[in-house]
Amino acid sequence: DADVTQTPRNRITKTGKRIMLECSQTKGHDRMYWYRQDPGLGLRLIYYSFDVKDINKGEISDGYSVSRQAQAKFSLSLESAIPNQTALYFCATQGSGYEQYFGPGTRLTVT
Amino acid sequence: QKEVEQDPGPLSVPEGAIVSLNCTYSNSAFQYFMWYRQYSRKGPELLMYTYSSGNKEDGRFTAQVDKSSKYISLFIRDSQPSDSATYLCAMSRTGRRALTFGSGTRLQVQP
Numbered sequence: 001d002a003d004v005t006q007t008p009r010n011r012i013t014k015t016g017k018r019i020m021l022e023c024s025q026t027k028g029h030d031r032m033y034w035y036r037q038d039p040g041l042g043l044r045l046i047y048y049s050f051d052v053k054d055i056n057k058g059e060i061s062d063g064y065s066v067s068r069q070a071q072a073k074f075s076l077s078l079e080s081a082i083p084n085q086t087a088l089y090f091c092a093t094q095g096s097g098y099e100q101y102f103g104p105g106t107r108l109t110v111t
Numbered sequence: 112q113k114e115v116e117q118d119p120g121p122l123s124v125p126e127g128a129i130v131s132l133n134c135t136y137s138n139s140a141f142q143y144f145m146w147y148r149q150y151s152r153k154g155p156e157l158l159m160y161t162y163s164s165g166n167k168e169d170g171r172f173t174a175q176v177d178k179s180s181k182y183i184s185l186f187i188r189d190s191q192p193s194d195s196a197t198y199l200c201a202m203s204r205t206g207r208r209a210l211t212f213g214s215g216t217r218l219q220v221q222p
Contacts, residue, residue: 004154031208040119042199042214043155050208058209090154098143098203100210102154 003027004103006091012109013081021076021106023091029101031094032074034058034066036087037105043090049074081110114138117200117213126222130187134200134213137181141202141211144176146185149197149215158198159185190220 004025013019023032030051035043045058047066055066063085067075078085086109092100117134124130132146142163147155159174161167167174173186183202187194197217201210 033209040214042117043201043212045209048209094208097160098208098210099145099157099160100201101157102147104154105152107152 004091004093004101006089006103006106008106009104010107012111014111015082017081019078019081019108021089021091021108023074023076023103025072025091025093025103027093027095027101028071029093029095030071032068033092033094033100034064034074034076035090035092036060036085037090038087046076046089078108078110081108083110086110112137113214114211115200115202115213118216119214121217121219123219123221124190126190126192126220128190128220130190130194130218130220132185132187132198132200132216132218134183134202135181136183136202136211138202138204138211139178139181140204142205143203144174144183145201145210146172146174147199147201149199151196155199187218190218192220192222194218195220 033048034046049068065077089106091103094100115136146159149155164178171188175184197215199215200213
């Protein structure tokens with residue numbers, strides 16, 4: 001089984017809807033991250049969490065919120081989806097080192 | 112100006128060629144350097160991880176860091192069609208766990 005899983009893998013939603021993307025990990029890592037990936041822009045950091053009680057904004061947090069329900073679970077919410085939030089979303093974990101380990105991604109389309 | 116610059120490609124080479132992928136960066140505080148490989152519709156996969164300057168070799172892959180020039184490279188020897196993917200560089204500085212990514216170089220290895 002994969003160490004970092006994301007659900008759903010694909011989602012199409014309409015403008016204004018609330019949507020939640022979920023991430024679970026079995027690596028036992030404390031640090032978890034949410035990124036979005038757009039063509040030509042690479043990976044941009046949305047939010048990150050160093051433990052259950054620690055949540056931090058990244059460079060593009062507007063329009064997003066997160067919840068760290070447990071060490072193994074980190075969810076990303078779009079409160080009111082808009083078309084320019086159409087992107088690939090990745091969750092990543094990080095242990096005691098600096099390297100990060102990514103999930104398979106969620107392809108989100110907002111119409 | 113972006114902190115990390117990476118040529119988007121695509122870079123097309125024949126099977127068996129030596130491939131050189133590069134990133135330049137502007138923040139002299141970066142100490143930790145990573146290369147990720149991302150296949151289409153998949154999450155980034157950690158390929159190489161180096162600390163500070165020098166070379167690191169793993170099979171057909173060699174990562175090179177030149178901190179004086181703020182330049183990192185990934186060399187792939189005897190390239191294979193299965194190496195066709197997007198390669199992302201990533202880096203961080205001591206005390207900051209979040210990574211800064213390049214936008215990725217798309218590599219195509221022609222059989």
